[in-house]
Amino acid sequence: MNALASILLLAVAASLQVTPPAPPAPPAYRYRVELPNPAAETFHVTLEIPRPANADTLVFYMPIWAPGGYQLAHYGRWVKDVRAEGPGGKRLTVLSEAAGEYPTEGAAGDSWKIVTEGAGPLVIRYEVEDIEMGEATGLWFEMSDIRADEAFFNGTAVFGYLQGAKDAPYEVCYRPAAGWVLVTALEPAGAPGCFTAASYDELVDAPVSMGRDLAVREFQVPGPDGPPRRIRLAVSPVGPYEPDSLQAVVREVVRAGIDFFGEAPFRDYLFIVELVDPSDPAALARYGDSFGALEHANSSVYLLPQVPPQAVRGIFFFPQVFAHEFFHLWSPKRIHSDRLGPFEYQAPVETETLWFAEGVTDYYAYVWLARYRIVDRWRVFRELGELVERLGATPHAYSEPITALSKRLPLSEDVDEILPLYTKGTLLGFILDVHLRRSTENRVSLDSVMRTLNRRYGQLRRGFPDDSLVQILEGIGGVPLADFAGRYLDGTQPFPIDDVFAAAGLTLERDTVRQPVLGVRFSVDESGRLVVGEVMGPIGLAQLGIQAGDILATWDGAPLSIETAREVFEAFGEAYDPERVYSLTVMRGGETVEARGRIPFSRALNLVVAPDPAASGLAKAIREGIFGPDASAGQ
DSSP: OOHHHHHHHHHHHHHHOOOOOOOOOOOOEEEEEEOSOGGGOEEEEEEEEOSOSSSSEEEEEOOSBOTTTOSBOOGGGGEEEEEEEOGGGOEEEEEEOSTTTTTOBTOOSSEEEEEOTTOSSEEEEEEEEOOOGGGOSSOGGGSEEEOSSEEEEOGGGTOOEETTOTTSOEEEEEEOSTTOEEEOSSEEOSSTTEEEESSHHHHHTSOEEEESSOEEEEEEEOOTTSSOEEEEEEEEOOTTSOTHHHHHHHHHHHHHHHHHHTOOOOSEEEEEEEEEOTTOHHHHHHHTTOOEEEEOSSEEEEEEEOOOHHHHTTSTHHHHHHHHHHHTTTTTTTSOBGGGSSOOTTSOOOOTTHIIIIIIHHHHHHHHHHHTTSSOHHHHHHHHHHHHHHHHHSTTTTSSOHHHHHHHGGGOSOGGGGGGGGTHHHHHHHHHHHHHHHHTTTSSOHHHHHHHHIIIIITTTOOBOGGGHHHHHHHHHTSOOHHHIIIIISSOOOOOHHHHHHHTTEEEEEEEEEEEOOOEEEEEOTTSOEEEEEEOSSSGGGGGTOOTTOEEEEETTEEOSTTTHHHHHHHHHHTOOTTSOEEEEEEETTEEEEEEEOOOEEEEEEEEEEEOTTOOHHHHHHHHHHHOTTTTTTO
16 A cells, blocks of 8 residues: 555544544532522522432531631521432431531531432422621621511522532522512523522622612623623612712722733623611611621622712722722632632631732722722822821731731631731732832832732632742742741731831821810711711710711801811811810701810821822832822822
8 A cells, every 4th residue: 555545544534533422511509599588587598419429428518617708607507407308309317417416317507417318319408597797707798688678698608518519510590589689790591590600619609689679780891802891780779879979980990900900800790789878777786887898709799888979989998998809809819829719618718828818909909099090199198197007006016927817817706806907918018019119120019920920820720839929929029028028927027117108209207196086976868968877975076965866067167068078077187176166066856956165185196198209219110100100299
């Protein structure tokens, strides 16, 4: 046979070969979540299980913590009446494996053993009760909440999983109360209210909001590497204000994030916002002071006070918290330690890198707001000064290395212990950025390091070794960091605040001031009037006769409303005199009441951060590299 014939025969043989069919996809685990009667404050949950690999026993778990929440929650405490059925509806034995209770049949715990008796496909049914905030160590957005006209839940509060089945595909169908709207970030399936998830991790990382008064706004942003991306903002309850001002801030934050990283690693991103009327004592009693947010893979959840539209951008916390959570889309949701994914839901996460996941994220919230002009940059400088003030006012602020604090936080029962990650951690991000820039004549920055981390780890969906973060940062930046880590991460040395601010072209002026004590908290009604929401004792304005529920009409002769409050209070603070008799008028029960008297004071450290007009060329370049060009304009 000649060579040409051989080649032709091989080509014919190759054309006749049949590609073997792809192996069938594993059957999905199917969830159904129903809320037939909101008044009962109970979700009804059903899980359909394909034929188990182990036909004798199964173990069903509820998570003991939530990603991003870190602290132990033990969600099994709110799971009731766990039942299992085999083919034909045959009831199977369910034994709780909670410590001290096993083998009590039907008792609640974090895990249950199901005796399958060799049965084929199974069904597990259980109920999840509304979680009252006083019963949990976590915050609202980590839990579940059911009320007469709306409901919310974090996935870890409702969904359990079978041992060995976390990587299987899942389907879920939601059946809310009649007439309710439902939103989640999962990929829609064929039937209305049904969605798919590639794994259990994906399923529980997509919280759900539903309700009768749920306003959903939708817009698109350009995708740098493909079609436009859909952004949804779900707000409940809308109350007296439309969510336009929230949507405007969200749009700018999303554009900042996409521009910074040069990518939009999602098709659909969902912001879920629960608003609380700060003048409603019942609402404050229900939620406490847990305003904040929690990040998820393609969504984030917020508990925020309800304020007039003009106050959304004026209150720094609003744009800051949106920027913080959206930065989490990259860190730590994609850029993270190997301790933060894949998740182990039955053991507390112990990682030394929470300062990086939370503190550096918070630092970039400040940077984005200034660099992309979402808020005035002088406000960002002022907030940085307040961070330094808070750190200075914190007892034993440097008594514990921040890596040690990061590692032990999941076992802490005090939510407030996480707060140093947002003071020390945020300032550490600033210090690290300045250190990289100063060491390289502004050629290397934390910006470039974060983008490289995203390429090496985030886009490849792999975690970096938990004990190697500093070495990885050092390798990317080309700047030695052992001394930095020894002093400020693993050590307890005070931060070189003055040196760092000077290197960033900023002045930091300190003085001790007499700060007026008002002793009240304000809220805003639908007309934009300031209302006294809480009187915190016989101090401050209470000594002038001000009472809870009073509507402030004038302050020392100046009309007072949400539009004028900032100007009036800033003028009051600058000219404050403890010996002066101040005059206020309030509306009380339809009548005008005048209050007069001196306002007491406390002594406080005042820090003023401003661009340094005498900064060196490098310091000015660092300042503008961090906060944007012409950062001193408008000061």
